[in-house]
Amino acid sequence: MPDVNVIIDGKSVAVPPGTNIVDAARHADVAIPVFCYHPKMKPVGMCRMCLVEVWTPRIDPATRQVVMGPDGLPQMALMMNKLQAACVTPVSDGMVIKTTTEKVKFAQRGVLEFLLTSHPLDCPVCDKGGECPLQNLTMQWGPEVSRFDYADKVHFEKPVKLSDVIYLDRERCILCSRCVRFQDDIAGDSVLGFDNRGRSWEIISKSEPGFDSKFSGNTTDICPVGALTNADFRFRARVWEVRSTPSVCTHCSVGCNLTIDARQNKLMRIMPRENDTVNEIWLCDKGRMGQRFFESVTRITTPMVRHNGKLVESTWEDALNRIASNMANIVERSGNNAVAGLISDSLPNEDLYAFRKLISDVYGSASIDHRLGLPTDVSIDDAPLQVGVGRDTNLMTIGKGTSVLVIAADPEEEAPVYLLRLRGIQSRGGAVHVVNSFGTKLGKTASSDTRIAQGGESAFALAFLKQVVDAQAATGFERRLRGLEEVRQQLAKHSLDSLLATAGISADQLKKVVDAYMTASNSIIMYGRTALQIGAAVTQNLASAAMITGKCGKANNGLIALTNGANTIGATALGIRPAKGGANANEMWSQAEQGQLRGLFIVGLDPAGKSERAAQALEA
Ligand code: SF4
Ligand code: SF4
Ligand code: FES
Structure with a gap:
């Protein structure tokens, strides 16, 4: 639809149809004061701070034509013969808006005077002071004095x-x-x-x-x-x-x-x-x-080195020299893999890259990990690297035509702001389908909430892939993918009925989810902690589904993994994982107990605080 042309305080501006007057005025660099209006929420017109004069071309009721004046220009009429709330009034072609007339100023002063009738005026002790719209709008648009009684x-x-x-x-x-x-x-x-x-x-x-x-x-x-x-x-x-x-x-x-x-x-x-x-x-x-947490009193703020069994403060130079010579001695005496490294997957790529270079290139060790060796550790997941959502994905703009399958995940618990993004997609007409063995808040408002059996995630992922492969074949367009034949052979070993029985769902429930995934123009699969704990049996099958359908490698399509760390995918991509012949975190603790692991770099992690076993191994 073509843009709508309006004049605001004498400035012409063209804006998309449906734009409200407050937003249109911003395009024309005209500020209309607001309180209840917020650009992220639907306008409700509650506070009346945004009252303006809105003039529209007069329409002849008999002919429905614009009435022209003697000067050849349209005759203008004040909308409903009174001021209008700009936040709830959409622009229309030919509209003339006035925000600085005496009538408007009178209304603005009146609204502010009323708002302040019961306001405590405790700005000096108010946390909002200095960034408070009420303060600011009162200064710019409010009356200098109030006629109301302070004691009232x-x-x-x-x-x-x-x-x-x-x-x-x-x-x-x-x-x-x-x-x-x-x-x-x-x-x-x-x-x-x-x-x-x-x-x-x-x-x-x-x-x-x-x-x-x-x-x-x-x-x-x-x-x-x-x-x-x-x-x-x-x-x-x-x-x-x-x-x-x-x-x-x-x-x-x-x-x-x-x-x-x-x-x-x-x-x-x-x-x-x-x-x-x-x-x-x-x-x-x-x-x-x-x-x-970084204000913790137990946080180490200066290098500490152990002297006669006790940690004492030292200088960076001394500490770094000791580390360098100790680690070099260990490698010389016991071999490269006698040194290992653990680093948090919440650190930025630059730190992860430098750490990997240190462990693998400087010390030649294959033992590097970002996990702690806890029973809750998840296996390394390559799926997001292969088929993560494509470049230019924007969860803020997608809606209609989008289907998000949330499986084995609780976004509210694991990555809360994703819940808001998913709700946004729904509010713009997109669909969210949830498949979990447990209830979630997201499930209550999702397009479908499929409850699978406890432990049924792998069976569901396999059944999903099986159906997706069939549905893709039915389109007559098969992608030439390496390994597709092996996938087919693997799938042929499982009957759909037995997978459905293990997953605890009906064929109709599965079909609904598969249809939504196949028919959407944007298809995203989001999986979380439960899927990651099970590992490739879920994640790789979901990745295969994305590859086989081509729903990856482009914007707004692919996988989103709700990983434990803030930068787990960066850590995986940068090689923070055991290389061939190297130990993972769990194996490092065994090696330490057996005296094979002699030197360990730990960055941004607290294994001894999280695991008794790690504490004992480090003691050894
Ligand atoms: S002024 Fe603050 S507390 Fe009161 S309704 Fe508005 S947002 Fe809520
Ligand atoms: S990144 Fe931080 S603020 Fe954002 S959802 Fe996760 S925990 Fe919350
Ligand atoms: S901003 Fe409150 S009524 Fe428009």
């Missing part, structure tokens, strides 16, 4: 705890409903609501425990006043005192972009950093409030 303000007990981490100051709340709408429409946890009427109108938590959501911290960002604050930042600093450093969350595989806001090198708060292809403007509460 409504007072509430302040603050109330909505949860262990979120506080509500009802006196500051302007009842814009952003927090309620975020929880309903974006997080999918409808745990907030309104209660009472009139001046007692207030936000409440409807859940037990209170504000039961993994995304609650986001409401403190989008609240346009200091009504919602989080326990992690309350009263720590004024916002103008902090310095923001861009960073990335390492708590899961989403890799949300964030800033570390610090004052005098001390962490004050974590804030989301906008990146539409990763996390938009959201963080989960773990990412926002679970980053203080």
